[in-house]
Amino acid sequence: MAVYLIRRLLQSIVVVFVMTLAVFLGVYAIGNPVDILINPDFDQAEFERAVRALGLDKPLWRQYLVFLGNAVEGNLGRSFVFNEPAIRLILERMPATLELALAAMLIAVAFGIPLGMIAGYKPNSITGRTIMAGSILGFSVPTFWQGLMLIMVFAVMLGWLPSTGRGATVAVLGVPVSFLTPDGLTHLVLPATNLALFKMSLVIRLTRAGMREVLLMDFVKFARAKGLGPARVILVHVLKNIMIPVVTVLGLEFGSVVAFSVVTESIFAWPGMGKLIIESIYVLDRPVIVAYLMVIVFMFITINLVVDMLYSVLDPRVRLVEHKA
């Protein structure tokens, strides 16, 4: 186990370095930063002084080391637009994104698992088929258009829910959150639902597949033969066994929810880091783009690492394979 964890950790560290290199080369080497960072009115002498001050006269590998050194210290440059450290801009907006993503996951699980269980319990019933048809639709609808339709129906036509912003927030441990105020909660409903629907379809499919597989197993027959009621068999014996794949996939999908929140945040004007990155791309605010990428990469690698570790705890087969190898 310890060997596996250490190897996995080392792998992650290598990936972090590879990704910093890719981001550095992509953003700083392919495009010419001189054009953007230095005032075009400079004369030759001023120009060269500025190049030297920015360290752009050094060979590429030295520049990369400097970039890496600064990054380790948490210095990813200052935003051209806000004139604030880029990393601080990202971190300020992170709680809003995480709140949205967590709310979406919660909705996806709260509705997806029961629906998937119904669809898996009676796959050929009308209810089962309707749920599956709904999940195909949920997979197909592009998130951004779905968001517009939610706004059209619930904000414009019915006027039930607000469609932009976070609403009133309260600080919990210094972090502003929306879901604790009634106003913030109503603002959260539409964007979170929009983000949740795709994942809900995924959860429905996973749960249904798991349900159909597990229902045929001997231990289910045994539980029934013991005289346990159908509710107990389903809710205790079956549910436990379908949770492993669902939990793993959801863990892995959390990162993709955060990534897809870019779209939802832009539509619902949710002030998170996804909206920030889109706006930064419009104005080519490179330090913010780089900082966002580094934060996201770090987050993803952490998520993958944690999920792999949890998986090896939950499912001993993974560990055994590693030992043999």
Add this chain to the structure above:
Amino acid sequence: MNEAREPTAATVTDAGAEVLAAVPSPLWRFASDFAESRLAVLGLVAFLAIAGIAVFADFVVPQNPYDLAQLDILDNRLPPGTKGLSGMTYLLGTDDQGRDMLSGIIYGLRISLGVGAASAVLALLIGMSLGLLAAYFGGRVDSLIMRVVDLQLSFPTILIALILLAMLGQGVDKIVFALVVVQGAYYARTVRGSALVERRKEYVEAARCLALGHARIVFRHLLPNCLPPLIVVVTVQMAHAISLEATLSFLGIGLPITEPSLGLLIANGFGYMLSGKYWISLYPGIALLIVIVSINLVGDQLRDVLNPRLRR
């Protein structure tokens, strides 16, 4: 299904051929398996119809939305079914420039489908070759290619596309490039998986014994046997590519305004949505949805038909 087979058996009079006809050709069997799902057939028909309309857009549109002479700015933002000043009835309404939405959608479909198909085909060629190389040569080649693929697959597609477009800027070539990079990994993964199994089979061994060249073995012997799962991935990825292009264009970082794909049309209507002018965003979105759903329906059925584990 029996009804469908009868004509083939009836047309053949020769006794020996009749026996052959009783064992349907693989292609025929494939087609009849596919036709078992009415929804999938419907999806295929819908997709072919839409693709046909998109290809022949110039002949079917009621108005050329990019010919300024045919536009009347006073006809702007008319609701669906209104008769405009130019005497033409706008079935799906008009946008803020007085352009007929139906015509705009048809041209938009052409751009969206074109970008989707181009990127799917390019990604297929590149990803497939990489996957075959990895599986055939194994060892270092394999681990190098698959490391990169795994690394890429651990990040969501939209994020990678976003990063690439942030670096490259807008443009048709750039978005196709981004979509190819994003999707190539899926093809490589799929092909490698099936090629690894195929590689160990005797016919590959036989081809090697005949001292055929690597390229010939890989492309003429190995590849045809790896195709079935690949076809499924192509359909799924094409739907995904169309959706992703629309998303990126909607966000304003995909196609430039000179290439008004469905995503850009929807983005254009977003500003008018809050004032109740729903049709500018609604109808292009429905068109997009029909395309994606029909491709997904076809893909779903292909997955069932081509999956050897589900063979009856």
